[in-house]
Amino acid sequence: MSGSIQYDCDGEVATVTLSNPAKLNAVDSVMWRQLALVVSELAADNRLRCLVLQGEGEQAFAAGGDIEEFASRRDTVEHAMAYHAQAGAALQAVGDCPLPTIALIRGACIGGGLEIAAQCDLRICGESARFGAPINRLGFSMYPVEMVALLRLAGAPTMRELLLEGRILGAAEALAKGLVTRVVADEAVAAEASATVRRICQGAPLVARWHKQLLRRLQQDLPLSDQELRDSFAFLETADYREGVAAFLAKRAPRFRGC
Structure with missing residues (x-):
């Protein structure tokens, strides 16, 4: 069996x-x-x-x-x-x-x-x-x-x-x-x-995914391209980034939604 x-x-x-x-x-x-x-x-x-x-x-x-x-x-x-x-x-x-x-x-x-x-x-x-x-x-x-x-x-x-x-x-x-x-x-x-x-799960889910990608990429023996460096700032366009900063300044727990 x-x-x-x-x-x-x-x-x-x-x-x-x-x-x-x-x-x-x-x-x-x-x-x-x-x-x-x-x-x-x-x-x-x-x-x-x-x-x-x-x-x-x-x-x-x-x-x-x-x-x-x-x-x-x-x-x-x-x-x-x-x-x-x-x-x-x-x-x-x-x-x-x-x-x-x-x-x-x-x-x-x-x-x-x-x-x-x-x-x-x-x-x-x-x-x-x-x-x-x-x-x-x-x-x-x-x-x-x-x-x-x-x-x-x-x-x-x-x-x-x-x-x-x-x-x-x-x-x-x-x-x-x-x-x-x-x-x-x-x-x-x-x-x-x-x-x-x-x-x-208390962290931002998109950030966890990006960190996994970056860790894997950085294990390759190749320099990062300018585009890859720009892409590393994709978080600037997310609601979770705005929520994380706002929660920190307001001294409260963030409520991340994965977007």
């Missing part, structure tokens, strides 16, 4: 859940396909301001891909290319999502689960969470396209530990190596994620 991607929206916040609890939320081919579709659909909803990704239950965010289906889904180069194109589309959907994205991580965040978390803007985990990609013990390498976000996030030295040694990192070490944003007590993970969502 395949796992599934569940989601629900509560006001301005969407929560996407990787659901395959019998296999510690291992991501199968159906889930990869659904993840791309769900995230793309939510990304197009202008009413939303934040997206949270989590695994079902307390044991795992996702313990990797579903190894059981590899014998049929990755048995030839053609099948493997198709399988990883599907996974790559899901990862790209998360990475390209214009909404701020938060990975709420409990338990195991391994292999494909770590790849998904790496595509998020923020990663908040509990003290007992663990991270790794010990696929050297399974005899296969990480697909190059899927390595990109992890390499950008943690750097080559950490990737060498994860891939050459197959090390599993605890939460504190993952934090020190840049794999996660914040570590809290296990029982406080959901509350900390909720507080993070609240802080994001």
